[in-house]
Amino acid sequence: MPLNIQSLTPMMQQYMEIKAGVPEHILFYRLGDFYEMFYEDAVVASKALDLVLTSRNAGGGMKAPLCGIPYHSAQGYIAKLIKKGFTIAICEQVEDPKLAKNLVKREVVKIVTQGTLIDEDLLSKSQNNYLACLAAEKDGYSLSYCDLSTFYLRSSFYGLEEEEELKEELAILMPSELLVEKGLPFKASKIIDKPELSTKLFDTFLKVSPEEGTLHSLSALFEYILETQFILPNTAFDYAFITREDFMRLDSTLYAHLELFETLISKQKKGSLLGLLDRCSTPMGSRLLFQWMQKPLQNIPSIKKRLDLVQFFYENPELIGILEKELTGVYDLERLISKLVFGHIMPKDVRKITASLEAIPKILQNLALLNHPELLTGLKEFPELWQHLDDTLLQEPAATIADGGVISAKNFPELQEVLYLLEHGSSLLLELEAQEKEKTGIKNLKIRYNRVFGYFIEVTNSNLAMVPDRYIRKQTLVGSERYFTEALKELELKILSAEEEQKILERDIYEKLVEEVKTHGQDLLELSKALAILDTSLSLARIARENNYVRPHIEQGKTLELKNSRHPVIEALQGRENFIANDLFMDENEHFFIITGPNMAGKSTYLRQVALITLMAHMGSFV
Structure with missing residues (x-):
């Protein structure tokens, strides 16, 4: 790193100031269509990603080591760095370069760590990605863990004498990232200071009273989410405080030897119990099945409620195939809503939400005979939202909103006009040219264009006497004169600004659309939970019929x-x-x-x- 910051170019000074705030992370510094890395970050990243290491002028006669990646393909590079144990600070341009008076303003907008990933392309579709936190409490420890990509959050308490049980729980959960309070005897991804209780957060994000949620590990989780995501979600987590009495007590060795999730030798899902039972049609269903297997219930009424739903489909086998087919049209709603809430949703993701909502009416129609209030409460239609999304988005929108090509113009007259100009600008100019020829009688009148003068009407010297007073002289040449009219000037402005106007209009429409979907975020999460239960139950019912299984009889006792x-x-x-x-x-x-x-x-x-x-x-x- 350079010692004399003042000798650097303004851009490199900005980079150094931002980097000073995130020294432990690799900084992805947005520069146009690329994320650039400089100095030590460039050296480390170029080796980890097998990129060419080059350099650029940093000012003061110094060169800065440099490597870069295209921003539109950054996810693949992020995944590689995360897998190798690095964390990344994403620094974006937070103002329009065209409007910036000096250097474009840039800020870190999020920190990417293994435990805070929310993009489904970087995660296992069938397993949760847990961020966990351990903190000291009076007479014991609290453990809280969440999956930011699904809003799944759980907490539990362990007495001082239950340290081994706590270690077993961590071995079973296999969190991607573990925060541990300083001084506790547990291996950690990151050591944290004693967290302060943030009780004001509990009612908003957990829908519980402060008395129910006053755990230091919960406070620390929220602090870390804010620290890395720079926002807290406006959607409540699926939260529960659990006790060891709620579930069967199993240890990680048992999971391995029973080959519940993978085989002992090949470490493959195929050949395991999960490989047998998972016939789910959606990622949400597969993750829920994994959770059910990971924590079998002890509560008999809860077990019977699950069995009742499986039995309904077991006894109505014609519904299994029909509903499975409908569920194949449902995308990973949980993770799509997470991207929505955290501000990382792309147009293709909104189209996936639209397609998922389209499947709900047929699913509900086929569940008309089902008597399961809890499931049906979450399974509700969003006809107005679906219609608005379907009418507003193109069927195959562009990857990003930056360059347009996302919004259907049929309900937006202003956008229709802009797109018409983009598509028919040349014909409109020819039409105006023909009108001027007819009005003036100048048969060889031409409308031309160059980069310096823009669009103009060119009239040869032999026809100058026929030029009307409304023509405004623009340029004099040896053999001709160049003019413009108010009509031509107006059309020129529309044509030249149409592309930029399209981007502005589409961005405005898209942002309003995303905000509207956000208002339904909580209900959409409830829908995704209900779909997961439905999908998991269908999978278990199909396997039961195919393999001639029977409903177990469970009652309290020792038999x-x-x-x-x-x-x-x-x-x-x-x-x-x-x-x-x-x-x-x-x-x-x-x-x-x-x-x-x-x-x-x-x-x-x-x-x-x-x-x-x-x-x-x-x-x-x-x-």
């Missing part, structure tokens, strides 16, 4: 009885005819068995099968 049970994954891989079903009965009197037999006789298969069936029942699946 486990299985009749003709089979290992769900092995049966699916080898065929039901090749698997011998077996029974089990255990209660408080007979609660310990020793299984004997030769190698490869199926002892471990039997043990795993009992565990998997129990887990499936508690997550709300047929078995």
Whole structure:
């Protein structure tokens, strides 16, 4: 880094001032159509991204190491840097370069870290991306974790004697980023100071009273979100405080050995229980199924509520295929709404929201016989919003709003006029030329253009006597005179400004459209949650029918009885005819068995099968 900042060019001085505020991050400095990196950032990024390292004049006879990437393809480069452990500060031009009197104003608009990613292209479609925080509380610790891309947020409390259980919970959650209060005995992505309680945030973002939400880890999460995103969402999180009594107590070793989410050897989803059960049509459904498997329920009424919905579709198999087909038209609404709320939504994303809303009426029509108030409350139509979106956006909008090509002009007369000028400017000039020839009688009159004088009417010297008084002289040449009229000047202004006017008009319409969608953000999130429950239930119902599963009977007590049970994954891989079903009965009197037999006789298969069936029942699946 240069020692004498004052000797640098104004732009490099601006860069150094901004970089000083984000020293621990790689700074993506917006310069026209590129993000530029300088000095140490350029050296590090060029190696990590395999970019050419060059330099530019920094002022004072100094050269600044430089590398850059096109802004429209930045996501791929961001993904590579994040995977390699870097964090990125995005610095944008925050004023129109054409309106800037001096240097274009620039500001850091967000910090990108592994735990704050919200773009679906950078995330696993079927798993949450958790940002977690650990903080000390009176007599213990609080753990809060959220997925900013879906607004999923949970908190829990652990006593001082439950440190091992807390470590197990972290191993199960596998957060992408973990904030830990200074002094706590846990490995962290980032060490934070003791967070202050921000109780004023709880009612707005959690929809709970301050008394319910006074956890230091929650306050720290919100502080970090504000620190990295520079805004707090105007949409409430899907928040719950959970206890260990709510769910079955499982550890990370059990998840691995039961191959719930991936196989032990190949680390692939195929061959795992998740690979068997996940026939979801939407990313929201797949993520919810993952959550259900990760935390099987203990509460019997809640389990039965899930089973009731699966049973409805199990008993109405004709609906499964119909609804699955309709759900294929639904995009990842949760993550689209997150991009909307945090101000990163693109025109193609708004079109995806439009397409998703279009599918809802048919879904509801096919659920007419369903008696499930909780699900149907979230599943509601947005006919006016859908119509407005569909009428306003082009079917295939441009990637960004910057250059136009996003808005359909049919309901916007001013935009229609601008687009007509862009498309028919030449013909309008020829039309005006023909009118002037007829009015003046000058047969060789021409309307021409050059960059210096713009559009003009050219009349040869032999016809000067026929030039009307309304013609205003613009330039005199050896053999001709050049004129303009008020009509030509007005048309010239319209044609030359039409392209810029299109961008301005479309940007204004688009921004208003986005703001309108934001007003429905909370309801759209509720819709996405309901669609996820529907999708997950359909997946479990389809698997149950295909594999001849039955509804488990669950009641309070200490009895486990299985009749003709089979290992769900092995049966699916080898065929039901090749698997011998077996029974089990255990209660408080007979609660310990020793299984004997030769190698490869199926002892471990039997043990795993009992565990998997129990887990499936508690997550709300047929078995």
